[in-house]
Amino acid sequence: MRMLVKQMGRGYQTNCYLLVKSGDVLIVDPGIGAFEWIAANAKGAVAALNTHGHFDHVYSDAILQKRLRIxxxxxxxxxxxxxxxxxxxxxxxCVADVCVRDEEWIEIGAFRFRFVLFSGHTPGCSMIEFEDRIFSGDFIFSDCIGRYDFLDSSASDMKRSLERFMDLYDADDRALYPGHGEPTSIQKAKAFVPEFIRALS
Ligand SMILES: [Zn+2]
Structure with a gap:
């Protein structure tokens, strides 16, 4: 069965996504103001995944743990x-129930995914990769990359992560769903990423 992606309506600064497949629902980045929308739309929620730890992506984690017990x-x-x-x-x-340490594929309910580490924006900043699409958090947006000037950011890690992105997804054109703004694709991102690598060199 195909996976359906629902996105919390515009007007919110951070994208929260619900993935629906065979009656199971996965939540990606439950940020500020997301709980009511999730509660109304996520019957069958099996887990919440965070692309990274910034508050605008994880704000509703604690209430999801308590109220939905996921x-x-x-x-x-x-x-x-x-x-x-x-x-x-x-x-x-709150404390995460699962601290992912490697890039092994994880299966929950109808879903199969893995966290691929692209540190730089934060130490644990990851893209969450499914077979047919990728949630890119604040690593890659539709026309630029994430910030690397925060206290816990690292410009040198960001450069290495961008190089890894170019290598890892060589012949791949999956859709990318970022933490802010509109969806894009790997190939569209690969058109602008080298420019940022040069700027970081
Ligand atoms: Zn962030």
Missing amino acids: PIYIRQEDNYMLARDYCNTGMQP
């Missing part, structure tokens, strides 16, 4: 960001 997944390197309300946004702290 596990939260994030890369190990960003787990510390869930533990404290670093930006004083009113975010409830």
